[in-house]
Amino acid sequence: MSGSTKENGERLEQALARLNFKPRSLGPGHVWLAGAGPGDPGCLTLEVLAALAEADALVYDALVSPDVVAVAEGAELFFAGKRGGRPSMKQDDITALLVRLAREGRRVVRLKGGDPYIFGRGGEEALALARQNIPFRVLPGLTSGLSALAATGIPATMRGINKAVILATGHAAGTDDDLDWAAIARTGQPVVVYMGMANLPVIAASMLEGGLAPSTPAAVIVAATTPQERIVVATLATIAEEAAVAGLTSPALIVVGGIVAMRAALAGEA
Structure with missing residues (x-):
């Protein structure tokens, strides 16, 4: 030692x-x-x-x-x-x-x-x-939904950006037991989605239909805080495709909202 x-x-x-x-x-x-x-x-x-x-x-x-x-x-x-x-x-x-x-x-x-x-x-x-x-x-x-954000440089709350954070499960997306993603999108508040990787295309499309701009920042975080940690940052319109190209798989967290853009700002990239 x-x-x-x-x-x-x-x-x-x-x-x-x-x-x-x-x-x-x-x-x-x-x-x-x-x-x-x-x-x-x-x-x-x-x-x-x-x-x-x-x-x-x-x-x-x-x-x-x-x-x-x-x-x-x-x-x-x-x-x-x-x-x-x-x-x-x-x-x-x-x-x-x-x-x-x-x-x-x-x-x-x-x-x-x-x-x-x-x-x-x-x-x-x-x-x-x-x-x-x-x-x-x-x-x-x-909880991974908040600590993973902190670990990857995304503040869960930021004055001037959001007044709430929505934690949701994407496990049932596209089924009769699904959440109303369009209604969640209309809140304008960031959403952290657990267990949603398999349904990311459906979730992203539903949130776009709910009125969120295609340019809304979005990210997928895999294995946060571990040596295997990976993150892909994109827009709501492209996050499903870019996560697939990067080979990201479950378990992962999906983050949608203006707070995602703070990652680059805090890293001095914006």
């Missing part, structure tokens, strides 16, 4: 000691629904880090990085990842697994990318645990 690295480690330990952080204990038979943030282990909260160290059963999603999973050294691992269009564990089976592990007296952490309550089905799992009288707790995480 180099001298500077050792000194940095010592400073971190001292800072944690000054913080006087006292984590709650994860009890047997309890389930904690935790958010792992957007990907970088540095985005973990202290509470989630402490919970992983205590867990003896970890049920984790595909968006959780191996480095974060490795923190739960004493836990039995249960992969519950979901990928659109690929075989994956059904939600009812995941919930049943959480209930079973809790009733076995295990210390269970259910780890999700981002935040459990932002398009992570954490609310469904919490409700199921409550109905089964399983003690649970929710540990917030940095």
